[in-house]
Amino acid sequence: MTMKAHANIIGIGLLGLGTVGSGVVRLLGDVQERLLAKTGWRAEIKRILVRDPQKERRVQVSPALLTTSAQEVLEDPEVHVVVEVIGGVCEAREYVLRALQSGRHVITANKDLIAEYGEELQEVARRHGTLLFYEAAVAGAIPIIRTLKQSFSLVSLQEVLGIVNGTTNFILTKMAAERVSFAEALQEAQRLGYAEADPHADVSGLDAARKMSILASLAFDRVFTPADVRVEGITHLTQEDLERAAAEDQVIKLVGRAVRNGDRVEISVAPTPLPRSHPLAQVSGCYNAVYVYGDAFGETMYYGPGAGSLPTASAVIGDLFTLLVRQEAGEALDVVAG
Numbered sequence: 001m002t003m004k005a006h007a008n009i010i011g012i013g014l015l016g017l018g019t020v021g022s023g024v025v026r027l028l029g030d031v032q033e034r035l036l037a038k039t040g041w042r043a044e045i046k047r048i049l050v051r052d053p054q055k056e057r058r059v060q061v062s063p064a065l066l067t068t069s070a071q072e073v074l075e076d077p078e079v080h081v082v083v084e085v086i087g088g089v090c091e092a093r094e095y096v097l098r099a100l101q102s103g104r105h106v107i108t109a110n111k112d113l114i115a116e117y118g119e120e121l122q123e124v125a126r127r128h129g130t131l132l133f134y135e136a137a138v139a140g141a142i143p144i145i146r147t148l149k150q151s152f153s154l155v156s157l158q159e160v161l162g163i164v165n166g167t168t169n170f171i172l173t174k175m176a177a178e179r180v181s182f183a184e185a186l187q188e189a190q191r192l193g194y195a196e197a198d199p200h201a202d203v204s205g206l207d208a209a210r211k212m213s214i215l216a217s218l219a220f221d222r223v224f225t226p227a228d229v230r231v232e233g234i235t236h237l238t239q240e241d242l243e244r245a246a247a248e249d250q251v252i253k254l255v256g257r258a259v260r261n262g263d264r265v266e267i268s269v270a271p272t273p274l275p276r277s278h279p280l281a282q283v284s285g286c287y288n289a290v291y292v293y294g295d296a297f298g299e300t301m302y303y304g305p306g307a308g309s310l311p312t313a314s315a316v317i318g319d320l321f322t323l324l325v326r327q328e329a330g331e332a333l334d335v336v337a338g
């Protein structure tokens with residue numbers, strides 16, 4: 001049975017209160033009045049799933065909201081929208097499926113999940129009349145998912161190029177600017193919190209491949225997974241490689257590329273020498289950028305912070321706004337409340 005959410009309050013079940021989750025809590029507090037003015041809805045966090053309720057948090061939340069039971073969040077009748085920011089694939093997939101199947105809309109920042117199971121999750125959402133949003137899954141604050149999905153949905157696209165992994169871009173920028181080795185640049189990235197203790201997914205190119213498979217699926221209206229991406233990481237790059245490129249006025253970047261070639265779409269991630277004058281060559285440090293080429297408009301480029309607590313949370317909050325606007329417009333009208 002479906003029923004309208006109580007009054008004009010939309011209840012949020014937050015899965016995860018780490019880097020992104022705490023950004024969501026903070027930003028939601030900041031935008032509450034604007035959200036009400038623009039949509040007529042208030043968003044309230046009703047439950048928060050964590051692993052360790054005793055842990056010190058970056059944001060203050062009522063301890064009563066915290067739970068270690070996913071069921072308590074996913075079955076709370078006051079939770080209408082589930083925001084998944086726990087990361088990983090196994091549990092995240094199970095929780096997102098359960099949320100969608102129970103009539104709850106889902107917003108996720110989880111590129112690993114969307115890259116591997118996005119199609120399955122969309123299908124489940126369609127069957128249950130629910131909505132799945134994942135703007136934060138690629139390129140942090142840059143609204144590239146919405147751009148591909150909506151603004152460019154009808155026009156023919158030729159190519160998508162992206163620097164979509166901030167960690168590797170930081171490492172390559174540092175190697176080029178300070179003439180340090182890959183290992184030294186990685187160590188510095190880890191010291192500053194830009195690289196994980198286990199940096200494999202980033203430096204092997206896998207993280208970028210996941211994001212490129214998501215972008216390619218949207219750009220070319222087909223289903224791609226990371227297995228469709230030819231991947232080469234940056235671990236083998238040496239100072240000599242970068243200097244050789246510099247001597248030819250080039251900069252080496254880890255570039256994701258999805259290009260239409262007749263009926264085929266080729267997707268790759270690889271260290272690529274770019275002319276210094278190319279706009280992507282100017283993207284330095286942890287920043288991300290995505291280039292989109294289309295028949296109708298030529299080239300466009302989107303640039304911004306690809307990660308971080310508030311930048312990523314702003315993409316999540318943007319999804320929440322879109323969801324509420326669509327709801328107001330009469331789509332996905334009723335949300336399950338029990």
Ligand SMILES: NC(=O)c1ccc[n+]([C@@H]2O[C@H](COP(=O)([O-])OP(=O)(O)OC[C@H]3O[C@@H](n4cnc5c(N)ncnc54)[C@H](OP(=O)(O)O)[C@@H]3O)[C@@H](O)[C@H]2O)c1
Nearest residue numbers: 016017018019020050051052085086087109110307308312
């Ligand atoms: N960090 C970024 O800048 C960024 C950018 C774009 C996308 N993302 C994506 O956003 C998601 C979250 O990333 P994050 O950096 O916020 O991760 P994080 O800092 O490690 O936070 C994860 C949170 O989820 C909780 N959690 C994890 N597994 C759980 C489980 N099985 N049961 C209950 N709680 C669990 C943790 O609880 P405890 O706190 O109790 O340990 C923690 O609060 C990931 O999918 C990531 O790829 C992150």
